[in-house]
Amino acid sequence: MSEPEQRPVSRGELTARELVRWTWRQVTSMRTALVLLLLLALAAIPGSVIPQSGVDALAVTRWKQEHTQLAPIYEKLDLFSVYDSIWFSAIYLLLVLSLVGCIVPRLVVYGKALRAQPPAAPKNLSRLPDHRSYETDASPEEVLARAREVLGKRYRLRKEAEPDAVSGERGRLREAGNLLFHLSVLVVLAGFAVGGLFGYQGGVILVKDSTFSNSLTQYDDFDPGGLFTPEQLNDFDFTVDDFKVDWLKRGAGAGTARGFQAALSYHDGDSAEKSYDLKVNHPLSIGKTDVFLIGHGYAPVVTIRDGQGNIAYTGPTVFLPQDESFVSYGVIKAPSAEPGQIGLEGLLYPTFRLYKGDPVSVFPEDIDPLVSLLVYTGDLGLDSGTPQSVYVLDKDHTKQVLKKDGKPFRLDLRVGDKVKLPDGLGTVTFDGVEPWIRVQISQTPGKRIALLGVVLALIGLCCSLYVRPRRVWVRARRVTATGTDADPGDTMARTVVEVAGLDRSGNGDLDPVLTGIVAALRNEKEPPT
């Protein structure tokens, strides 16, 4: 602030410093905090209406296809990833800033208040909105001693002596809880951030008897946080030994499943083999990594022999369930078949029946499975080097295999069936069905920090809501019959006791409190005569 006259500041304009201070005051004001809170609620709404890429990437793709006009605008506004967007982050970062700006000064004030004495009794207690008074024959000293005893149990008393009064205060935990709550919000955010930056989510589909060893190449999909490093992956592998589902066969819930159970045997690093029954709601924890069972389905075991009798493909192929009936869709590719590559595409019916001429699955368990496949031959596009989904058949350079009458040739195979393909392409055998499971493998660092934060926040919240801070004062004076202060020797004088309180929570009810104090004060000093 030196030499202010040298700065040509016109009146009504803010200097940079004043502007900063003004901005800071605005940001840390209660009203701003409130507005930001409500803004945060408002900003969270779009994410519940528009599909989010972090939640369901496929839904986003589909939505974009359906709304070609809106999609680019939404894309610009980050509406497909609301909770990572700049504007959402801006709101909660401002809120955090406001919170910090609010909390730091209050911490200082609270620190001082901890050391401070309860304030001395105001001069005129009867001016307080909540006050009582009564007269007694006991001396002021006796009354005050009794007041110390009564209030001392539940109030901090002012140590500095007051000639005619006792002052007490209670409820400092309210502000402590308040501060704890706000600080805990920061802890939760920190935990959340750690999880988002260092954690990862990966998914993989495993057919029964296959083994997964934990390295990046083994995942079907992998979604790492921004600061994830592959060294974080725990060294383990596991094998799916068995998978069982209890299907309900009777009652209203028939056809629904319960009791999914995948028997795993796993190695944690170099340790000996252990086994674990992986179930829904019961993840397997290995090191910092958790393995969850989140899906299941069927993989038909199909063998394709080519025109020369060689096995061009054999083994279980993962088919994806289309609905609750577990009718599953999939493709089987045999690029090495001679004379022509063979591609199969079609559906698996776990319990096949014809219903009014339509093929349906009447039960989701693989009681009577049937695969119904269309056959393609030609270039499956696997040699071109561009990566392909294993669930999609690239039909650009293939032709469909037809029957002699020109209709598509369709394989309808029950277990054990073997059918010869037209044109000397070879044979297809349906050997059986194996179950597969989809597991989610993830590391969520910071989850304990976040949990700790929320628990602390809840404790703080309860303190700040239920602790009722208040101050109470008791004053005793000798007065003459005319109401003026009496001389010590005046035997006609009586003692007037005033009790008053101040509720500092804004919601408390002091009436019963004061009644209680008065009753306690009078109880022993004036036994009923």
Place this chain on the structure above:
Amino acid sequence: MTDGAWETLSNQAIAAAGLAYFVALLVHLAEWAALRQVAPREAALVGAGDAAGADPEAAPAPAPDQPGRRTTAERVAFLGRLGFLVTCIAAAAHLVALVGRGMAADPNRVPWGNMYEFTTTGTFIVAAMYLGLYRRFKLNWMAPLVVGFVLTILMVAVIWLHEPVQPLREALNSYWLVIHVVAAAIATGAFTVGGITSIVYLVKSRAGDSEKATRGWLGRVPDLVTLDKIAYRVHAFAFPVWTFAVLITGPIWAHEAWSRYWNWDPKEVWAFITWVVYAGYLHARATAGWKGRNAAILALVGLGTLWFNFIGINYFSTTSQHSYALEQVPARHEVVARTSVSPGM
């Protein structure tokens, strides 16, 4: 008893409860109607025979020699007690219906497997909360509102949401269901009772000091300061419970079942929005000194988000993993399907 018998019992009990709530509503409406005849302060002075008289103020005190004839005040008090009693009976039948619902499933379970069950439980909690707080906060003025609300929602549940008893979906088969849902339902019940108080507050504050505010049922309603205080206390109770339900038990369970403790699922988003709005309500009261009207409006916004989340999200959102409303068909995924072990409901 067989499962079928339990289910029948449950359905009959819910019908009985609905009927009893309806009777309770009628009784309370009769109580209010009786109140309309005279201003409440006068009601104590005016004899029943004179209630319809042209000049109640000039009417003499009730004659003690009229046995069997009640004064208006007595009639109001009697109807109030009767309504409360019938509501208790209704709530008991309601509870029987919930228990029967749980016993009808094989294996037995908590009755929170689908929307019908959530809704019947939620309304029961509202009724129980009202009955529990009746004496403490002297809630007799709230009776027709609560009973009407419970009856309406119960009818919606029975007519549109009813489903036969089914076993729990696997993902719901967890003790976290009990903890999470109990907490969420208690908070929902309390927020609803608090919200009803806020509505009454707004109605009363709109009437202002006019004659309307001191006559009839509004005259029976506590004064604005008391209403505001009751609303605050109920909300202050509900908010930590809600925090516990959606920010502690919810994420813990989500982590176990879905591998992510917070996934911005629509249900989670709206639970968060509700939390933020009520946090704003408490914050506004604590710091900005918002009392009365503004606070009441904010509380009602919170209540709106809460009930939208409870019922609306299940119908409007197709992506929510919490959507218990419909058997959801996983879409034709090209890469990896989300299948039904996961709670992809």
